[in-house]
Amino acid sequence: MNALTSFPTETLVSNAAVSVTKVPHRARLSLRARGDLGPLERALGYSLPRKIGGVTLGTACLGPDEWIIMTDDAAAIMAACASVDLPHSLVDVSGREISFEIEGDRAGELLTLGCPRDIDAIADGTARRTVFDGVTVTLWRDTSERFRIDVWNSFAPHVAHLLEIGARELAAEMA
Amino acid sequence: MLLIHCPHCEETLPEAEFAYAGQAHIVRPADPMSQTDEQWEEFLFIRENAKGAHYERWRHLHGCGRFFNAVRDTVSDRFLTTYPSGTPRPDLSTLTEGKA
Ligand SMILES: [Zn+2]
Numbered sequence: 685m686n687a688l689t690s691f692p693t694e695t696l697v698s699n700a701a702v703s704v705t706k707v708p709h710r711a712r713l714s715l716r717a718r719g720d721l722g723p724l725e726r727a728l729g730y731s732l733p734r735k736i737g738g739v740t741l742g743t744a745c746l747g748p749d750e751w752i753i754m755t756d757d758a759a760a761i762m763a764a765c766a767s768v769d770l771p772h773s774l775v776d777v778s779g780r781e782i783s784f785e786i787e788g789d790r791a792g793e794l795l796t797l798g799c800p801r802d803i804d805a806i807a808d809g810t811a812r813r814t815v816f817d818g819v820t821v822t823l824w825r826d827t828s829e830r831f832r833i834d835v836w837n838s839f840a841p842h843v844a845h846l847l848e849i850g851a852r853e854l855a856a857e858m859a
Numbered sequence: 860m861l862l863i864h865c866p867h868c869e870e871t872l873p874e875a876e877f878a879y880a881g882q883a884h885i886v887r888p889a890d891p892m893s894q895t896d897e898q899w900e901e902f903l904f905i906r907e908n909a910k911g912a913h914y915e916r917w918r919h920l921h922g923c924g925r926f927f928n929a930v931r932d933t934v935s936d937r938f939l940t941t942y943p944s945g946t947p948r949p950d951l952s953t954l955t956e957g958k959a
Contacts, residue, residue: 735869736867736868736869736923737868737870746923746924747867747922747923747924747925748867748923748925750923750924800860800873800874800875800876801872801873801876812868812922813921813922813923813924814876814921814922815875815876815921820920820921
C-alpha cells in the first residue's frame with residue numbers, strides 16, 4: 685500500500701482539541717558532509733545550522749554531519765552543490781516519507797501518546813529525529829501549538845491511525 | 860525509564876531513543892593473521908561481565924544516529940558518564956554515580 689495514495693484527504697482529524705493534517709508534498713534532500721562546510725554554504729547561499737536540532741530556512745541539523753533540507757526547488761539546490769569541492773552526499777529522498785501537521789491547544793499532549801521526549805522542553809523553531817510508538821520520525825516544532833512529523837511511507841498508516849485515535853480521545857475528554 | 864546523555868546532541872534523553880551496542884574499547888587486531896585461535900576467539904567472543912562500572916557502546920538510534928561510549932553501573936543501572944567514540948576511557952575515580 686502506498687501511503688501517498690492511501691491518504692487522499694488532507695485532513696485526517698480536526699476537533700476542538702487538535703487537528704492532524706497531511707502536509708502538501710515538498711521535496712526533501714538528505715545532506716551529509718563534514719570538515720569545512722564553507723564551500724557548501726556558499727553554494728547553498730546560507731549557513732547550515734551546526735547544533736543538532738537547529739533549523740535554518742527549512743534545513744534541519746539531524747546529526748553531527750547530517751542535514752535534511754525541505755525545499756520547493758530541489759533541482760536548483762542539486763545543481764548549485766554539484767560543483768562543490770568538499771566531498772559530500774546530497775540525495776533526493778522526497779519519495780521516502782510524508783509529513784503530518786499537528787496543531788491545536790493540545791497538540792503537545794497528543795504527541796506524548798507515542799513520543800517519550802519531554803515535549804514541553806522542545807524549543808519552538810527546532811527539529812530532531814526521535815521515536816513515535818516505535819517508529820523513527822523527524823519531529824519539527826514550528827510554534828508552541830504546531831508540530832510536524834515526517835514519517836517513512838510504510839509506517840505512515842500506523843502513525844496516522846494512532847494520531848487519529850488520540851485526537852478523538854482528547855476531544856472526548858474535553859466534551 | 861533510563862535517561863541517557865548523548866554527547867553529540869548534548870541533551871539528556873529517554874532510553875527509548877537509544878540502542879545498546881555491546882562492550883566498548885574492543886580493538887580489532889591490526890594483523891589478524893598473526894593471531895592464535897585463542898587470541899582471535901577472545902577478540903570475537905570473550906566479554907566482560909562486570910558487576911559495577913561497565914564500559915559499553917550505545918547508539919542514538921532514533922536521534923543523531925551516532926555511536927558513543929558510556930560507563931554504566933550494572934548494579935544500580937545508573938550512567939556514570941557518556942563520551943564520544945574514539946576518546947580514551949575516563950578514569951573511574953573521577954566519576955560519581957548519577958552524574959551523567
Ligand atoms: Zn544524539
